[in-house]
Amino acid sequence: MNANGPVVVGVDGSASSLAAVETAAREAKLRGTGLRVVHAFIWPAMKVPLGPAAVGPRDGGLRNLAERTLDEAVTRARDVAPGVAVTGEIVTGEPLTVLEERSRTASLAVVGSRGMGGFIGLLVGSTAVHLAAHGRCPVLVVRGEPDREGPVLLAVDGSPEAAGAVEFAFAEASLRGVGLVALHAWNEWTEPGDDDPGHPQNLVGDAGRLRGTEERVLAEAIAGLREKYPEVGVERRLIRGRVRPALIEASEEAQLLVVGARGRGGFAGLLLGSVSQALLHHAHCPVAVVRSGGE
Structure with a gap:
């Protein structure tokens, strides 16, 4: 690049x-x-x-x-x-x-x-x-019909590999003169009420504590970039739900959706499976895929 x-x-x-x-x-x-x-x-x-x-x-x-x-x-x-x-x-x-x-x-x-x-x-x-x-x-x-007045939508997973996507999203929002919505979806593979003993919520035993952990993941992912791009207004959006529908729904009001090429948790293998297919075929705005700079 x-x-x-x-x-x-x-x-x-x-x-x-x-x-x-x-x-x-x-x-x-x-x-x-x-x-x-x-x-x-x-x-x-x-x-x-x-x-x-x-x-x-x-x-x-x-x-x-x-x-x-x-x-x-x-x-x-x-x-x-x-x-x-x-x-x-x-x-x-x-x-x-x-x-x-x-x-x-x-x-x-x-x-x-x-x-x-x-x-x-x-x-x-x-x-x-x-x-x-x-x-x-x-x-x-x-793809899609982007809202040209809408924000840049950033899919946050907290992985080091996604750092390039975070920087790219801030830079794009700055270039376009719009705000940034940093969205992090957690517990995406399990519906509420699931009794899987291996699920993180059940391992932690306290949904509030788990939510606090996910809030820190979101905050840490964008830490430092807000100072670098002070002109960009940031909305942190934490959603307990499935990644695909959360991003697709949010993309209806965005002009650009930014995702990393790799991730962890809800975004593991983002470009290898059903999540990527859903975004590429069903997002309502253009999708930017950003690889880690070190790859």
Whole structure:
């Protein structure tokens, strides 16, 4: 990751990827940096004809289609953010490999929630996990209808690996001039009244004491950042309930949901199982996935 690097966005011509281009252009403007629009062109590696067919139109063929896809995306970006320096490139290779490589010099990588062509299946199954696990900068997945006046929503789990997500969320709130909601859900895998003897509440024997512990987890997770970003108003929100519905419901009033790539407790394996699928497919606003800086 290069904190001063451009925003990178992957495009494939789909409506979702063009929405991602618009978001990426706004993000580049916020950061005062450039925008790099990338189209992964996998067909040369597959040894298929790239030019127009002998009996087809002169502007037909895969190469011309790729160029039109890129030109449309670059034009859209320049229309949305006229002052941003926008560059476009067609790169031969598999989309995830191309995006991962470009993320090494980027400050942010942006993708749509659905795709076609070169980016088909980008957020289905293991490909989303791959991008989040191996990308070298934060990954912003554009989806939903964000409340542009709403706060940045931060999923807090208290793990050291999530520190980068906390910092990123504060920085985003500062850039956008909005508040931050730091949400920590506890006891998420058990409904009230559960009698599992191994459940933390039963091990502690005092729900009040357990809640106090979780309050400290939330407070410690954001400690120091409030001083670094004094202009950001912070709401600490502690919820006893399940993580997925808590975050999905809260995302209805947010303009961005920020999560760490790994976690503990309720967020263990966030990008490996059902929680990640729920967020990527059901969050009502864009989701930013931030890996630990030390990974």
